[in-house]
Amino acid sequence: MIRLIAALCLFAGVASADKASLGTGAVLRGLDKVSGKITDIELGNGTTAEYGRLVISLGECRYPAGNPSGDAWAFVTIRDAGGTDNVFSGWMIGSAPALSALDHSRYDVWVMRCKTK
Helix, strand or coil: CHHHHHHHHHHCCCCCHHHEEECCEEEEEEEECCCCCEEEEEEECCCEEEECCEEEEEEEEEEECCCCCCCCEEEEEEEECCCCCEEEEEEEECCCCCCCCCCCCCEEEEEEEEECC
16 A cells, blocks of 8 residues: 555655645546536545445545645545445546546546645
8 A cells, every 4th residue: 555655656746655645535526427517526534425326435635745736646436326346446646537547337537636624
């Protein structure tokens, strides 16, 4: 886990994991590809929310130390509401949403920013 965080920090332009700050949560954006409706989803670290037929859980959100408006990366787990298997589990990076993206027929979800309060 620490190696993954360090790799993400380097990718996001942060020199090391100790130069990353932990946010209190994240703002994710969801797109319903059928209706075209965009929805912002606010989650605290360790919380879960429903978005359409998806259940989205946020592990944590990190950002460059001293720059809360900088690039965000969040550990997110997503599953279909009727199922038990995850359709996505991993780190999403705000500046590179396609690098680690949800592959779902109806919904797109990506991280926008970390919350600090």
